[in-house]
Amino acid sequence: MSEKRKKEIQRIKELESINLATDGIRDLVVQTKMEVERDNELLAKQNNEELREHKIKSVDIVGAIGAGKTALIEKIVEILSEKYRILVICGDITTRVDADRIQSHNAETIQINTGRECALNAYHIHQIIENKELDDYDLLFIENVGNLICPSDFTLGTDKRITVVSTTEGEWVIEKHPMLFKMSQVAVINKVDLAERLGTNIQKMIEDAKEINPNIEVITTSAKTGENINKLIEILEL
Amino acid sequence: MKELLKELEQLINKEDLDLPKIQDLKTEILKNHIKGLRIEGYIGDYPTFMEPVILGDKIKIGDDVLIGPKVYIGSNSEIEDYAEISNSIIFDNVKIGKNFKLDNCIILKDSHLNFDNFNKSNCILKGVAESEDNIEIYSL
Numbered sequence: 001m002s003e004k005r006k007k008e009i010q011r012i013k014e015l016e017s018i019n020l021a022t023d024g025i026r027d028l029v030v031q032t033k034m035e036v037e038r039d040n041e042l043l044a045k046q047n048n049e050e051l052r053e054h055k056i057k058s059v060d061i062v063g064a065i066g067a068g069k070t071a072l073i074e075k076i077v078e079i080l081s082e083k084y085r086i087l088v089i090c091g092d093i094t095t096r097v098d099a100d101r102i103q104s105h106n107a108e109t110i111q112i113n114t115g116r117e118c119a120l121n122a123y124h125i126h127q128i129i130e131n132k133e134l135d136d137y138d139l140l141f142i143e144n145v146g147n148l149i150c151p152s153d154f155t156l157g158t159d160k161r162i163t164v165v166s167t168t169e170g171e172w173v174i175e176k177h178p179m180l181f182k183m184s185q186v187a188v189i190n191k192v193d194l195a196e197r198l199g200t201n202i203q204k205m206i207e208d209a210k211e212i213n214p215n216i217e218v219i220t221t222s223a224k225t226g227e228n229i230n231k232l233i234e235i236l237e238l
Numbered sequence: 239m240k241e242l243l244k245e246l247e248q249l250i251n252k253e254d255l256d257l258p259k260i261q262d263l264k265t266e267i268l269k270n271h272i273k274g275l276r277i278e279g280y281i282g283d284y285p286t287f288m289e290p291v292i293l294g295d296k297i298k299i300g301d302d303v304l305i306g307p308k309v310y311i312g313s314n315s316e317i318e319d320y321a322e323i324s325n326s327i328i329f330d331n332v333k334i335g336k337n338f339k340l341d342n343c344i345i346l347k348d349s350h351l352n353f354d355n356f357n358k359s360n361c362i363l364k365g366v367a368e369s370e371d372n373i374e375i376y377s378l
């Protein structure tokens with residue numbers, strides 16, 4: 001196979017769109033996609049087993065850019081850093097801005113700059129776990145790359161996944177992104193302190209989340225004022 | 239760290255390689271001296287970096303490359319497309335081809351590995367070669 005063709009397949013793989021594959025390579029692309037998904041699931045399972053073996057509780061936090069994932073982690077870490085030895089893995093396209101913010105609250109951070117990839121995957125987490133002394137930690141947070149689409153393709157192997165949205169994203173944001181709510185245990189509606197001013201219908205957001213996933217716990221928070229942060233910690237059983 | 243890298247280079251350049259000592263020094267450098275993310279000096283199209291990673295100046299990095307954790311790459315080196323490098327030290331002015339997967343390796347200064355599709359762990363690599371049969375490989 002020529003280098004050009006290999007590159008073409010690689011790009012299609014990244015786009016995860018089999019519809020773009022020409023007939024000649026369609027089978028190969030489908031096969032590759034299935035293998036990537038299966039390998040990710042296997043690695044995620046391994047990650048979880050390893051973390052549990054070392055008695056580390058783990059939470060993956062997904063959400064759009066600006067929803068308040070970093071601010072929520074800052075607040076949680078501020079409260080829990082006396083009780084737990086915390087490691088936070090931060091996924092971003094580039095920079096270590098979020099990791100620096102979180103690190104100032106007594107948690108160790110590891111930055112992953114994903115470059116052109118729009119989500120962390122189980123292999124990223126596996127590589128970090130393999131290279132860390134896991135006995136040094138009790139609690140792991142993973143802040144995924146900011147968006148509500150790509151992270152639904154990859155589980156990471158954490159005990160729980162939280163999806164964070166905010167009142168500034170509008171009341172349709174949950175309805176428009178059902179996949180992540182289907183695979184999360186907790187939905188956080190952040191920036192409730194702004195809801196009244198923005199006229200966002202929070203009740204609709206809560207109902208949408210429950211309709212998509214009847215088992216999901218929904219909580220409204222404000223990372224700015226600290227509203228319901230302790231309740232979120234309780235829900236996470238931390 | 240510069241001193242330790244120099245010491246490592248000297249150890250690898252000796253005729254009789256003291257492999258346990260090389261491995262210990264490599265581990266010491268990667269564990270205690272490679273910290274955070276210092277990646278300002280690369281030329282390329284947004285590869286994936288997993289901390290800790292330290293890059294020298296003017297490093298060229300191709301597409302779909304994954305670097306880290308625990309990687310040092312010296313100045314003027316070139317990493318081509320689809321490379322994956324972890325737990326490794328690559329000295330200055332090194333060139334590697336496409337689709338290299340290296341874990342726990344050291345590549346000596348001025349090595350040019352001008353071939354593609356190479357997957358190796360726990361080794362020292364050196365030389366200028368057009369195929370993997372012609373490079374010097376020592377197991378760590």
